[in-house]
Amino acid sequence: MSTLIMGILNITPDSFSDGGNFFTIEEALIQTEKLLNDGADIIDVGGQSTRPGHIEVSLKEEIDRVIPVIKAISSKFNCQISIDTYRHEVAELALANGAHIINDVWGLQRDNGEMAKVASKYSCSVIAMHNQDSKEYKEDIILSIKKFFKKTFEIAEQNGVNTNKIIIDPGIGFGKGYDENIEVLNRLDELTCLAPLLIGVSKKGFIGKDMNLTPSQRVEGTIAVNTIAVAKGAKFVRVHNVLEHKRAFSIADKILKK
Numbered sequence: 001m002s003t004l005i006m007g008i009l010n011i012t013p014d015s016f017s018d019g020g021n022f023f024t025i026e027e028a029l030i031q032t033e034k035l036l037n038d039g040a041d042i043i044d045v046g047g048q049s050t051r052p053g054h055i056e057v058s059l060k061e062e063i064d065r066v067i068p069v070i071k072a073i074s075s076k077f078n079c080q081i082s083i084d085t086y087r088h089e090v091a092e093l094a095l096a097n098g099a100h101i102i103n104d105v106w107g108l109q110r111d112n113g114e115m116a117k118v119a120s121k122y123s124c125s126v127i128a129m130h131n132q133d134s135k136e137y138k139e140d141i142i143l144s145i146k147k148f149f150k151k152t153f154e155i156a157e158q159n160g161v162n163t164n165k166i167i168i169d170p171g172i173g174f175g176k177g178y179d180e181n182i183e184v185l186n187r188l189d190e191l192t193c194l195a196p197l198l199i200g201v202s203k204k205g206f207i208g209k210d211m212n213l214t215p216s217q218r219v220e221g222t223i224a225v226n227t228i229a230v231a232k233g234a235k236f237v238r239v240h241n242v243l244e245h246k247r248a249f250s251i252a253d254k255i256l257k258k
Contacts, residue, residue: 002249003230003235003249004236005039005040005239005245005246006041006043006044006200006236006237007032007035007036007042007043007044007240007242008240009043010049011045011046012047025069028072032076032077032079035242036079039243039246042081044084045082045099046066047063047085047090048065048085050174059087059089066083067090070094070097070098070099071098073098074097074098081098082103083102084103084105086104086105086110086111088111092122099124100125101125102118102125102127104126104127105129105131105171105174106131107131107152108126108152109148109151113158116155116158117160120161123162124165125165126165127169127236128156130169130170131171131174131175132148132175135175141183145184149195168191168194169197169199169200170184170197172185173200173206178206181206185199188232189232189233191233196236198235199237199238201226202222202240202241203216203218203240204222207221208221222239222241226248230252230256
């Protein structure tokens with residue numbers, strides 16, 4: 001199967017790369033059309049930044065940002081939509097209004113199973129990301145990530161989620177510093193036995209660290225990281241620059257016989 005590309009659509013004023021660019025329904029629809037035309041397989045809609053130092057918005061604000069946009073996208077385009085949220089209330093409303101996938105940056109572990117119950121109710125796919133509050137690891141980092149996902153699968157099973165519909169994301173940039181990010185990316189193949197793997201590194205700080213690059217200057221580095229990730233077994237990538245990745249994977253997938 002060819003690498004699937006998730007196009008990022010942030011309905012936020014403060015996301016590190018595109019904050020404020022698609023804050024209205026009209027702007028969001030224009031960007032969605034561009035992402036789809038560029039080759040996106042999934043549109044990932046988020047209403048709250050998760051960048052370092054972000055300010056948490058209220059539940060009402062997050063709902064007011066994303067639900068009208070998801071309704072509009074669902075009405076205008078025939079495409080897969082994921083909702084990027086760790087709040088089960090937002091996920092449920094999104095699924096009821098046209099979304100198909102939950103993208104949870106806390107891997108079903110933030111709300112005592114409520115997100116898992118929503119996933120079970122709608123029989124939807126779930127992207128479960130590894131996360132933790134600190135950047136310290138008292139054991140091997142891959143072992144720690146595997147233990148995290150073991151708990152994710154246990155929560156899913158306890159709440160009736162079809163575990164075959166779970167996609168895992170190792171959470172590059174979340175609860176990890178530069179060295180941890182590099183190590184996890186180097187050892188991705190040790191995680192592919194758990195579930196299909198999604199990688200979300202688009203324009204993140206560690207990519208531009210060595211050359212002091214701004215987010216807009218990190219496109220080539222992002223493509224390099226994602227191509228290596230795909231070679232190590234990743235099935236999905238979450239990106240801002242869809243067209244460039246579509247072109248890169250058109251040859252990379254052939255070489256990798258995907």
